[in-house]
Amino acid sequence: xxxxxxxxxxxxxxxxxxxxxxxxxxxxxxxxxxxxxxxxxxxxxxxxxxxxxxxxxxxxxxxxxxxxxxxxxxxxxxxxxxxxxxxxxxxxxxxxxxxxxxxxxxxxxxxxxxxxxxxxxxxxxxxxxxxxxxxxxxxxxxxxxxxxxxxxxxxxxxxxxxxxxxxxxxxxxxxxxxxxxxxxxxxxxxxxxxxxxxxxxxxxxxxxxxxxxxxxxxxxxxxxxxxxxxxxxxxxxxxxxxxxxxxxxxxxxxxxxxxxxxxxxxxxxxxxxxxxxxxxxxxxxxxxxxxxxxxxxxxxxxxxxxxxxxxxxxxxxxxxxxxxxxxxxxxxxxxxxxxxxxxxxxxxxxxxxxxxxxxxxxxxxxxxxxxxxxxxxxxxxxxxxxxxxxxxxxxxxxxxxxxxxxxxxxxxxxxxxxxxxxxxxxxxxxxxxxxxxxxxxxxxxxxxxxxxxxxxxxxxxxxxxxxxxxxxxxxxxxxxxxxxxxxxxxxxxxxxxxxxxxxxxxxxxxxxxxxxxxxxxxxxxxxxxxxxxxxxxxxxxxxxxxxxxxxxxxxxxxxxxxxxxxxxxxxxxxxxxxxxxxxxxxxxxxxxxxxxxxxxxxxxxxxxxxxxxxxxxxxxxxxxxxxxxxxxxxxxxxxxxxxxxxxxxxxxxxxxxxxxxxxxxxxxxxxxxxxxxxxxxxxxxxxxxxxxxxxxxxxxxxxxx
Numbered sequence: 272x273x274x275x276x277x278x279x280x281x282x283x284x285x286x287x288x289x290x291x292x293x294x295x296x297x298x299x300x301x302x303x304x305x306x307x308x309x310x311x312x313x314x315x316x317x318x319x320x321x322x323x324x325x326x327x328x329x330x331x332x333x334x335x336x337x338x339x340x341x342x343x344x345x346x347x348x349x350x351x352x353x354x355x356x357x358x359x360x361x362x363x364x365x366x367x368x369x370x371x372x373x374x375x376x377x378x379x380x381x382x383x384x385x386x387x388x389x390x391x392x393x394x395x396x397x398x399x400x401x402x403x404x405x406x407x408x409x410x411x412x413x414x415x416x417x418x419x420x421x422x423x424x425x426x427x428x429x430x431x432x433x434x435x436x437x438x439x440x441x442x443x444x445x446x447x448x449x450x451x452x453x454x455x456x457x458x459x460x461x462x463x464x465x466x467x468x469x470x471x472x473x474x475x476x477x478x479x480x481x482x483x484x485x486x487x488x489x490x491x492x493x494x495x496x497x498x499x500x501x502x503x504x505x506x507x508x509x510x511x512x513x514x515x516x517x518x519x520x521x522x523x524x525x526x527x528x529x530x531x532x533x534x535x536x537x538x539x540x541x542x543x544x545x546x547x548x549x550x551x552x553x554x555x556x557x558x559x560x561x562x563x564x565x566x567x568x569x570x571x572x573x574x575x576x577x578x579x580x581x582x583x584x585x586x587x588x589x590x591x592x593x594x595x596x597x598x599x600x601x602x603x604x605x606x607x608x609x610x611x612x613x614x615x616x617x618x619x620x621x622x623x624x625x626x627x628x629x630x631x632x633x634x635x636x637x638x639x640x641x642x643x644x645x646x647x648x649x650x651x652x653x654x655x656x657x658x659x660x661x662x663x664x665x666x667x668x669x670x671x672x673x674x675x676x677x678x679x680x681x682x683x684x685x686x687x688x689x690x691x692x693x694x695x696x697x698x699x700x701x702x703x704x705x706x707x708x709x710x711x712x713x714x715x716x717x718x719x720x721x722x723x724x725x726x727x728x729x730x731x732x733x734x735x736x737x738x739x740x741x742x743x744x745x746x747x748x749x750x751x752x753x754x755x756x757x758x759x760x761x762x763x764x765x766x767x768x769x770x771x772x773x774x775x776x777x778x779x780x781x782x783x784x785x786x787x788x789x790x791x792x793x794x795x796x797x798x799x800x801x802x803x804x805x806x807x808x809x810x811x812x813x814x815x816x817x818x819x820x821x822x823x824x825x826x827x828x829x830x831x832x833x834x835x836x837x838x839x840x841x842x843x844x845x846x847x848x849x850x851x852x853x854x855x856x857x858x859x860x861x862x863x864x865x866x867x868x869x870x871x872x873x874x875x876x877x878x879x880x881x882x883x884x885x886x887x888x889x890x891x892x893x894x895x896x897x898x899x900x901x902x903x904x905x906x907x908x909x910x911x912x913x914x915x916x917x918x919x920x921x922x923x924x925x926x927x928x929x930x931x932x933x934x935x936x937x938x939x940x941x942x943x944x945x946x947x948x949x950x951x952x953x954x955x956x957x958x959x960x961x962x963x964x965x966x967x968x969x970x971x972x973x974x975x976x
Contacts, residue, residue, distance in 0.1 A: 290360050297356045298390070300349040305342050305393060308670070314432030328436065340432075357386055448623065450474055454598050456591070457483075459567050461583040464519035466564040471584070472623060473595070475602055476501050478621050480582070495620045497582075501603055505574035507581075508595050516583065524566035528706070529834045531558040535649065535763075559707060562677045571595060587679035590671070590714060590724075633724045647677075648732050651704040652711070652799060653741075654756060657685050658696040659715070661751040663807055665693045665716040668725070670754070677707040682895050684879055686716055704803045705763075708732060713756075715748055726752050761800070775830045776858045780901065781881060790904050794829050797837055799912045800853035806845035807915070808922040813933045817847030825851040863909075868894055871969035873941075873958070876965045888968045895969070906938065910973050917970070927970050928963075935963035 361368040371386035408421045424709035454473040458637060459466050460480065470493060472479045479498040505566035537551045566587035569592050574581050586592045657669055672684040684701035703711070715726040726748035736742060737760035746754045775783060775794065783792050806812045821843040829851070840848055856863070870895050895903070913930045919927055939962040 281604060288362065293358055294356050294426075297352050298360075300353060301342050301346045305346060308342055312910030325343060339522075343393065350390070353390055357390070362938065365705075373701070374391070377705040413718050450476060452971070453602065459564055461516060461518065461585065466518070466585065468486050468564060469584075471586070471595075474501075475601075475835075477614050477619060478504060478599065479623060481623060482610055493623055495616055496622065498614065498616065498619045499573070499575045499577075500614050501599070503576040504599060504603065505576060506599050507572040509553065509572075509594065516570065522561055524565050525838055527558055527561050527565065529838060530557070531562070531835055534558060548662055550734075559677050562707070563679070565677065566681075567679050573599075587676075588673055588679050589682065590673065590712075615929055616795060646706040648705045648710060648734070648737070648760075649707065650705050651699065651763075651804065652705050652708075652732075652737070653759040653803075654684070654711075655700040656684075656697045656702055657757065658694065659699075659748075659753040660694060660753050660755075661749075662693045662695075663751070665691045666725075667691065668695050669716055669718065670697065671714040671716065672701065672703065673712040673714065674703050674705060674708050675710045676714070680710075680712055690718075692819065702807075705732070705803065713748065713754065715752065715754070725749075729752075734764075759969070776826060776855060777860065779860055780863070780873065780905075784956055788900065792855070793833055794836075794855050795852065795905055795908065797833075797840060798848050799908065801848045802842045802845065802852075803912065803915065806848065807919045809845050810914065810922070810924050812845060812923050812927060813849050813853070815846045818844060821847035822850050822854065830854075832899065838928050853933070853937060856934075861942065862938055862940045863898075864939040865898060869899060869939065869941050870941060871914040872965050873961055876961055876968070884968075891965065891968050909938070911933070912971055913970060914973055927967060927974075931967035931970060932965040935959070935966040938962075 289314045301812050322816045355925055361371060391783040408425055411418045411421055452472060452474055456471060458469050460469045470481045477498050477500050481493040482496050483493050534555045535550050567587040568588060569586045571584040571586055571592050572581055667687045667690045671682055674683045678744045680976050683703045686697045686699050689695040709732055710728045712731060713728050714724060717723040717725050728748045730746060739761060741757050741759045743757045746756060748754055760927060825839055828839050875890045875894060916925050917927050917930060938960050
């Protein structure tokens, strides 16, 4: 800049000045002082890094830092006027326009920039200085005498950046000419029919797409692939589906997830003491990376007016897609863009590098993980959205819940709309499947012609606070709005395929558990999990029969490949899920309440009348304690599940009596070798009523506890 200023002075030193002196002063306002202070400051930093200066030099650097920011402040306040002056002089003076349009800054490469671009260099220098202090602070031990001064310097820089809105905010009227980053995130781009992982940067004058290479938590290298000046961007708002696009060799997501569960099981075995080697960890990382590319399917398309080309992206969240579209459209309409006609790849790359240390992104946190991070959550998150407080006036509101999965957010639940309320109370429960998850994003919308986002919050998920017991949390959506929610987490379980085909239905309970190496048969827990995922509100969920063809497919799958069975459970009608569970329990050679103890359960129930119900329940519980531990574990899981089904009776019409009638004869029945009754039909009727009554007693006991 200083060299150019000298050159322009020589050019202007003619008999007829090209521009007026006051115009020159406006354009080069504070440039001389900035150059001198910045050169001295860089010298201080070099000495500090070499540990030659001590506390005295740190103090001098602080003084110079304050002077520098005072100059930067004056420069930035004048920046918009300087740019306008350049444009005005260029429009009125062809000679000046020619001088400032192509300035050679590197004689060897003949790289050239415009005066507007050069005037922007000090703006970018602010971010670079912030990076320097971040690096110094990171490399300085907390007990080192320089640590506290450097920390103060970092705070000063951040306050300065915030003052001028340099990072990540939309331009304001007073400083709209400063280049700043508005949005950025990891994203999937469709390139020649193949999905590629990219990072998309939106500045207030250009959008840039970069290839990235993650090198751990603290560093990412970027390679700029393309950029489009904002003035040339067209946003296509048509709703395209991924199926409409020509994609070469699309991934089989179901197969990838199945393989992922298999590898995860092997790692669980390793954690339990079975040595499996590092190959499964490498395989897990590879499969997770495949899902990062394959799962997003919402299309975002942008056009480039300059070359009539179109770029296509895949996103997973409609919220993300809308945010990108709105941000681009808003910037195009409202912003006075710096250097709108002269943006080059070198400049964009330099700005990305300058910004990357301080930038934050909601998407892609998964990709920045390292081996020391907490493992990704897999399982079921039971979430109840309760009430919202802090509204200043009534509004029509609803809440959307999104869960991230391997770096992408997916919408999992939406509450009902509550109209004209200042204290909306939803009390709605959802089962959110966690699959490689770290966060839940809660979005509060006001219902208008186009939904208005009122507030949002990202809740960090962790084994430290998520429990199998219900946890109530108050979530601060904004300075005034607080949402009350409850959470219960059921971790994913081992899903090991059976090794002997045909050895499940009709097999003894002890044989199934021995082969699966589990406390509860996989078919029981898997079916219960699926019912609680999507069948709790289904009318007659355990009364209505399932499809015979679906039951046949499920039976075959469970006896040959547990991974396939688990996937099939998600695809069939919910009545087929409940049907296969009842089929398995009914075909057990011995009921879970056992042949041996059946007479005692029957006699205890029959002997003690309804008038002494409390005593009858207590006596039945005493007999229950004599059951084998494995049987008690499965029965307890089923009973707790049936109680949760009953809690939704208003929707599913499954009362305790109905559930007892369905499951009583299945769980509690006499053995084949027991003494035959004289009147089998009458005895069968009596037994069925007693079996339902016994189970009803156990359900009542569970509710009371």
